[in-house]
Amino acid sequence: MKITVASGKGGTGKTTVAVNFFLSVPKISLLDCDVEEPNSNLFLHNDLEKVKDVTIPVPVIDEQKCEHCGKCADFCNYNALAALPQKVMVFSDLCHGCGGCSLVCPNDAISETGRSIGDIERSFSGKFHTGLLNIGEAMASPLIKELKTYAGENTVIMDAPPGTACPMITTVEDTDYCILVTEPTPFGLNDLKLAAEVVREMKIPAGVIINRAGVGDGGVEEYCHQTGLPIIMEIPYDRRIAVAYSEGIPFVETMPQWKEKFLQMFETIKEAVR
Amino acid sequence: MRQLTVISGKGGTGKTTLTSSFAALAENATIADCDVDAANMHLLLQPEIIKTYDFTALPTAVIHPEQCTGCGICVDHCRFGAIKEGFEIDPYICEGCGVCEYVCPVDAVTMEYNKCGEAYESKTRFGPLVHAKLGIGEEAGGKLVTLVREIAEEVAQKNNCDTIIIDGPPGTGCSVIAALTGVDIALVVTEPTVAGIHDLKRVIEVAEHFDIPSLVCINKSDINDSKRREIETFCTQKGIRIAGEIPYDTTPTEAMVKGKTIVEYTDNSFAKCVIEVWEKVKEEMGS
Ligand code: SF4
Ligand code: SF4
Numbered sequence: 001m002k003i004t005v006a007s008g009k010g011g012t013g014k015t016t017v018a019v020n021f022f023l024s025v026p027k028i029s030l031l032d033c034d035v036e037e038p039n040s041n042l043f044l045h046n047d048l049e050k051v052k053d054v055t056i057p058v059p060v061i062d063e064q065k066c067e068h069c070g071k072c073a074d075f076c077n078y079n080a081l082a083a084l085p086q087k088v089m090v091f092s093d094l095c096h097g098c099g100g101c102s103l104v105c106p107n108d109a110i111s112e113t114g115r116s117i118g119d120i121e122r123s124f125s126g127k128f129h130t131g132l133l134n135i136g137e138a139m140a141s142p143l144i145k146e147l148k149t150y151a152g153e154n155t156v157i158m159d160a161p162p163g164t165a166c167p168m169i170t171t172v173e174d175t176d177y178c179i180l181v182t183e184p185t186p187f188g189l190n191d192l193k194l195a196a197e198v199v200r201e202m203k204i205p206a207g208v209i210i211n212r213a214g215v216g217d218g219g220v221e222e223y224c225h226q227t228g229l230p231i232i233m234e235i236p237y238d239r240r241i242a243v244a245y246s247e248g249i250p251f252v253e254t255m256p257q258w259k260e261k262f263l264q265m266f267e268t269i270k271e272a273v274r
Numbered sequence: 275m276r277q278l279t280v281i282s283g284k285g286g287t288g289k290t291t292l293t294s295s296f297a298a299l300a301e302n303a304t305i306a307d308c309d310v311d312a313a314n315m316h317l318l319l320q321p322e323i324i325k326t327y328d329f330t331a332l333p334t335a336v337i338h339p340e341q342c343t344g345c346g347i348c349v350d351h352c353r354f355g356a357i358k359e360g361f362e363i364d365p366y367i368c369e370g371c372g373v374c375e376y377v378c379p380v381d382a383v384t385m386e387y388n389k390c391g392e393a394y395e396s397k398t399r400f401g402p403l404v405h406a407k408l409g410i411g412e413e414a415g416g417k418l419v420t421l422v423r424e425i426a427e428e429v430a431q432k433n434n435c436d437t438i439i440i441d442g443p444p445g446t447g448c449s450v451i452a453a454l455t456g457v458d459i460a461l462v463v464t465e466p467t468v469a470g471i472h473d474l475k476r477v478i479e480v481a482e483h484f485d486i487p488s489l490v491c492i493n494k495s496d497i498n499d500s501k502r503r504e505i506e507t508f509c510t511q512k513g514i515r516i517a518g519e520i521p522y523d524t525t526p527t528e529a530m531v532k533g534k535t536i537v538e539y540t541d542n543s544f545a546k547c548v549i550e551v552w553e554k555v556k557e558e559m560g561s
Binding site: 011015036037043057096099100133135137161162164169187191194201202242245248 | 284287290311312314317332333351353354366367369370371372373376377408410412415416443444445446447448449451465466467468469470472473476479480483484494497498501522524527530531533
C-alpha cells in the first residue's frame with residue numbers, strides 16, 4: 001500500500017507526520033519525495049549512501065552534420081534550443097528530455113547525453129530513500145518518478161512536496177491513500193481546499209490531520225464535515241512538540257504514547273482503502 | 275525601482291505574515307504574491323480585482339479515437355508514460371512536448387492549449403497587488419511567477435511606485451528561481467530548527483547562484499537558543515546581515531483569523547519586531 005502525506009502548502013507538519021508515522025508502524029518504508037527540501041532525514045539521522053545519479057536525456061548537436069535548418073528549435077515547446085544562423089544553442093536547464101528534437105532532425109545531427117538533475121540516497125537498512133534535487137535545478141518530477149521506483153513491496157509512506165503543482169501530483173499519482181496535513185486557520189483552510197480538490201479529482205481516498213489543533217478558528221473542521229473528509233488525527237498545539245521539532249527529534253520518541261495513535265490511524269487508513 | 279523578494283526555503287515560516295505587514299508599512303509599493311501554487315496574501319489584503327489575465331503555458335495532447343488505429347507508435351515514443359490504456363492521455367502526466375502528435379501516422383493527435391491559471395491586478399487598502407492562481411496540477415509555476423512579475427512591473431510604473439515587494443514561493447525550484455532573478459535583494463525568513471537551518475542554507479545557495487544579496491530574518495527565534503546561534507554564526511561566516519528576530523507567538527494566527535496584517539491588528543512588542551525588520555530591509559535596499 002502506498003500512502004502519501006501531502007498538504008496544500010509547506011510548513012504544516014507534513015514531514016513531522018510522515019516521520020512519526022514511519023517510526024510508529026512496523027514494517028513500512030519511507031520515501032522523502034520533497035526533493036527540493038528533503039527534511040525527513042534531519043529527524044531520522046540515518047547515514048545515507050547514494051544509490052543513483054538521476055539524469056534526463058538532453059540533446060547534443062553534431063555541428064558537422066547540422067545544417068541550421070531550425071526544425072529542432074521550432075519543435076521544442078520548452079525553448080531549450082535556439083537555432084542561430086551559424087550554430088544551434090542548447091539550454092539544457094530548460095530541456096524536459098522528450099527526445100522530439102532528435103526525432104525531427106532531418107540530418108541525424110542530434111544525439112543525447114545524460115544531464116544530472118539530482119541524486120537518490122538510501123539508508124543502510126533500505127527502509128528509507130530520499131531524493132535530492134540539484135541546486136538551481138527546475139525538473140523535480142523526473143527525480144520523484146525515479147525515486148518512487150524504490151517503493152518496494154511493503155507499505156510505503158511518501159512525504160510529498162508542498163503545493164498542488166506537478167511535483168506534488170507526481171508523488172500522489174497512483175497512491176492508495178492521501179493524508180492531508182493542515183492547520184486550523186484561514187491559511188490552512190485555503191491550502192487544504194486546494195489539496196482536497198486534487199485528491200478528489202484523482203479519486204484517491206483521503207483523510208485530514210489537523211496539526212497545531214486549538215490555535216485558530218473552526219473553519220477547517222466545518223469544511224471537513226461539509227465535504228465528508230474524515231479527520232483522522234489531531235495533533236495539539238504544544239510547545240514541547242515545537243521544541244522537539246526544532247532539535248530534530250520526532251515527537252513519538254519523547255512522547256511514546258503517540259505511537260499507539262499512529263498505529264490506530266494506520267488501521268483507519270487500511271479500512272478506508274479496503 | 276527597487277525589488278525585494280521574501281523567500282524561505284520552506285513554507286510556513288511566516289513569509290506571508292511578514293510580507294503582508296511590509297505591504298501595510300510600505301508607503302509606495304506594489305505587492306506581488308508569487309506564491310502562485312498556494313497564494314494566501316489575498317486572505318489578508320482582501321483585494322478588489324480590477325483586471326484578470328489568462329495564463330496559458332504548455333499544451334496537452336488529445337487523441338481522437340475516431341482516427342486512432344491503435345498502432346501504439348505514440349506510446350512507444352512518449353517518454354513520460356502519459357498515454358494510458360485505450361490510447362487516452364493522462365493530462366497530469368503529459369508534458370506537452372508534442373512528440374506523439376509528430377509520430378502519429380494518421381494524425382489522430384492534436385495539441386490543445388487550455389488556460390491553466392489566472393493572474394490578477396487588484397486594488398487593496400495598501401495599494402496595488404498582483405497575484406495569481408495556478409490551475410491544480412499544472413506545471414510551469416515558474417512561468418506564471420514571471421507573468422506576475424511582468425504585470426507587477428507595469429502596475430508599479432503606472433502607479434509611480436518605487437518598490438515591488440514579492441512574496442516568493444517555498445522551495446528552491448523553478449518558481450523560486452523565477453521569483454528571484456533580477457531582484458535587488460532577497461529577505462530569507464528562517465526559523466531556528468534543524469529543518470529551518472538546512473533549508474536556509476539551500477536557499478542562500480540559490481540566491482548566491484543568481485548573485486542576489488540576501489538578508490535573514492529569524493522567526494520563532496526563541497524556540498531554540500542554540501539553533502538560533504547556529505544561524506547567527508552561519509550568517510556571520512557568509513557575511514549576511516540579520517535583519518531581525520521575531521519571537522514564537524500567537525499574534526500572527528490571531529491576526530490571520532481576523533483577516534488583518536500584524537501591524538494593523540496590534541502595536542504590541544511582536545508588531546514592533548516586524549516594523550524593525552522592515553526598517554532594516556529598507557535601509558539595505560537604500561531607500
Ligand atoms: S505530448 Fe509528449 S508527453 Fe504528452 S502524451 Fe504526447 S508524447 Fe507524451
Ligand atoms: S500513433 Fe496515432 S494511431 Fe497510433 S496509437 Fe497513437 S494516436 Fe493512435
